[in-house]
Amino acid sequence: MANDLLKKRVINFTDWEQEAEKRITPHAFTYIKSGAGNEETLRANEEAFYRWKIRPRFLKDVSERNLSITLFGKKHPTPFILAPIGMQGIAHPEGEKATAKAAQNMNVPFIASSVSTYSLEEIAHESVDNSRWFQLYWSKDWEITSSFVKRAEQAGYEAIVVTIDTALLGIRQGDLTHGYSPLKLGEGAGNYFSDPVFLSRLNESPAANIEAALKELVNVVYEPSLSWEDLSFLRKHTNLPILLKGILHPEDARLALEHSVDGVIVSNHGGRQLDGCIAALDALEEVAKAVGGKIPVLFDSGIRRGPDVIKALALGADAVLIGRPYIYGLAADGQMGVEQVLLNLGADVDASLALSGLSSIKHISPEIIVKKG
Numbered sequence: 564m565a566n567d568l569l570k571k572r573v574i575n576f577t578d579w580e581q582e583a584e585k586r587i588t589p590h591a592f593t594y595i596k597s598g599a600g601n602e603e604t605l606r607a608n609e610e611a612f613y614r615w616k617i618r619p620r621f622l623k624d625v626s627e628r629n630l631s632i633t634l635f636g637k638k639h640p641t642p643f644i645l646a647p648i649g650m651q652g653i654a655h656p657e658g659e660k661a662t663a664k665a666a667q668n669m670n671v672p673f674i675a676s677s678v679s680t681y682s683l684e685e686i687a688h689e690s691v692d693n694s695r696w697f698q699l700y701w702s703k704d705w706e707i708t709s710s711f712v713k714r715a716e717q718a719g720y721e722a723i724v725v726t727i728d729t730a731l732l733g734i735r736q737g738d739l740t741h742g743y744s745p746l747k748l749g750e751g752a753g754n755y756f757s758d759p760v761f762l763s764r765l766n767e768s769p770a771a772n773i774e775a776a777l778k779e780l781v782n783v784v785y786e787p788s789l790s791w792e793d794l795s796f797l798r799k800h801t802n803l804p805i806l807l808k809g810i811l812h813p814e815d816a817r818l819a820l821e822h823s824v825d826g827v828i829v830s831n832h833g834g835r836q837l838d839g840c841i842a843a844l845d846a847l848e849e850v851a852k853a854v855g856g857k858i859p860v861l862f863d864s865g866i867r868r869g870p871d872v873i874k875a876l877a878l879g880a881d882a883v884l885i886g887r888p889y890i891y892g893l894a895a896d897g898q899m900g901v902e903q904v905l906l907n908l909g910a911d912v913d914a915s916l917a918l919s920g921l922s923s924i925k926h927i928s929p930e931i932i933v934k935k936g
């Protein structure tokens with residue numbers, strides 16, 4: 564971590580957010596921070612955690628602690644995964660490459676976004692020894708979809724995460740006011756401009772006609788007609804585990820099981836899609852019950868501190884995705900910032916676990932929390 568940040572004691576989420584704001588453009592900062600609409604759901608995501616309280620037990624010998632988890636047969640030292648966050652070039656020139664290096668150093672799986680600034684191969688190159696998953700924005704051009712999946716497999720990605728809450732982009736007031744779209748500026752083009760199928764659709768290369776290439780990218784980036792039956796197309800194209808990101812309803816969790824999905828991520832996209840929808844934490848318990856331990860249940864949207872992680876795991880998550888906190892670390896201090904955010908969160912989870920009277924993540928159960936108000 565850079566010395567000035569250490570001296571300033573940049574520790575918690577708010578500290579990192581403030582540092583990020585100082586270092587990136589106001590438009591980029593607004594893009595990252597904002598939610599959809601009047602940000603009811605963005606606020607609800609954090610507020611939902613306040614309604615649950617940990618009921619600690621004592622005299623339990625917590626001198627040695629184990630934060631590790633196992634997912635798809637692989638052990639990880641902490642219950643963290645870095646959430647897919649697109650267009651990281653707006654936060655730092657090294658973008659996803661810096662994040663991938665940090666993820667590798669911290670031994671935390673990284674989910675690379677379809678709309679990354681750098682290509683999935685460049686990202687893989689920075690994290691050859693680390694678990695990485697690929698997040699799929701199912702393209703309207705299904706040959707691009709299958710090409711992305713094939714490339715991800717070839718580059719050693721270990722799972723495909725299909726984001727299902729983005730049939731179109733949420734209405735984000737701040738970005739509309741600024742007229743700001745990093746996608747239209749080319750910040751999310753890494754995978755498209757390196758894709759043979761995408762390039763074959765263009766009359767001229769992106770270098771020769773960037774406007775036309777970006778127009779095509781924006782045109783094909785998501786598939787609003789996607790439905791449950793279409794998952795069989797993906798299954799035909801990959802043997803990797805398939806996870807659905809954006810599950811909020813227990814019935815959708817049951818459908819995921821019915822369609823042989825390998826994992827679900829309870830998420831409302833950090834309040835960036837449907838404003839007025841339920842807090843992700845409020846969906847977790849019922850989704851986990853519907854899944855009944857058959858496949859992993861992951862969680863994101865609102866994780867800021869150690870106790871949040873304990874509460875999400877107590878409500879049925881097997882691991883949590885870290886979103887905005889690490890992007891603020893990236894914006895504030897590149898790779899070192901991401902590492903420091905993870906170190907701080909890890910220390911917070913470790914302390915919260917011990918102070919709850921538990922010595923292992925595996926011992927977290929619904930009994931350790933109670934609902935208030």
Ligand SMILES: Cc1cc2nc3c(=O)[nH]c(=O)nc-3n(C[C@H](O)[C@H](O)[C@H](O)COP(=O)(O)O)c2cc1C
Pocket residue numbers: 594595596608646647648649650676677678698726808830831832833834835863864865866885886887888
């Ligand atoms: C700037 C930004 C870009 C994002 N890009 C993607 C993306 O490309 N794909 C995706 O599935 N989710 C994306 N997300 C959503 C995150 O994966 C995650 O669900 C969200 O950040 C969780 O909320 P939190 O950051 O408030 O904890 C993005 C979120 C942010 C803040």
Ligand SMILES: CCCCCCC(=O)C(=O)O
Pocket residue numbers: 649678700729732746784785832835
């Ligand atoms: C699918 C169109 C662009 C997505 C932009 C990245 C994203 O998910 C976000 O929340 O921002």
